[in-house]
C-alpha cells in the first residue's frame with residue numbers, strides 16, 4: 001500500500017510540482033514569522049534537512065546572509081533540481097548537497113557545525129521523528145536553533161479545503177489528513193524537547209500549518 005504520508009519524490013512530475021508550489025507554501029507570512037522566531041540565533045551555517053528542490057535554501061541565504069548552506073535529501077532528483085536550478089547562481093556561498101535517507105543511515109555532518117537547522121514538510125514523512133530530531137540535534141551548534149515547519153493536526157475540513165485549492169483531490173486529501181497532519185504543535189514541541197532542545201516557541205500560520213523552534217542549550 002502507498003505511504004499516505006509521503007509521495008514518490010523521485011518522480012520528476014512530483015519534483016516539479018513541489019517546486020511549483022513553493023511560493024504558495026512559503027509566502028510572505030511564513031518569512032515574516034520565521035525571521036522573528038529565529039532572531040536570537042546568529043546564522044552562518046544553515047542546514048536544510050529534507051531540502052527537496054532547494055528553494056528554501058536559496059531564499060534563506062538572502063534572508064539570513066548565511067555563508068554556508070547544507071541541503072540533505074534522500075531524493076537524487078530533488079538534489080539535482082537544487083544543484084542545477086535553485087542554487088546554481090548563488091555566489092560567495094559555500095553549498096553542500098548530500099544524498100541521504102534519514103531512516104536508513106545517520107547524518108554524517110560534524111558535531112555542532114550548523115547554526116540553524118530547518119525541515120519544511122518533512123517531519124510527518126520520516127519513519128521515526130524522534131530519531132530524526134536526535135540526528136539533527138547533534139549537528140546543531142550551542143545556542144543554535146532548529147525549526148520544524150509542517151502541517152499540524154486539528155482541522156481536517158480546512159486541510160481538505162486548502163489542499164483541494166492546491167489541486168489535491170478532496171477524497172485523497174481526506175485520506176491523507178491523518179498521515180500528513182499526524183502531529184499537533186505540542187507534539188512537535190515535545191519531540192524537540194525530548195531530544196534535547198529547549199526554549200521552544202511556535203507560530204501557527206494558518207489552520208493547518210505551524211512553525212516550531214527549539215534552541216540548543218538555552219536556559220542551561
Ligand SMILES: C[S@@+](CC[C@H](N)C(=O)[O-])C[C@H]1O[C@@H](n2cnc3c(N)ncnc32)[C@H](O)[C@@H]1O
Pocket residue numbers: 006009018022050051052053054055056072073074075078100101102103104119120121122125126127
Ligand atoms: C514534501 S517534500 C518538502 C521539500 C522541501 N522541504 C520543501 O518544503 O519544498 C519532503 C522532502 O523530504 C524528503 N524526505 C522525506 N523522507 C526522507 C527521509 N527519510 N530521508 C531523507 N529525505 C526525506 C523527500 O525526499 C522530499 O524531498
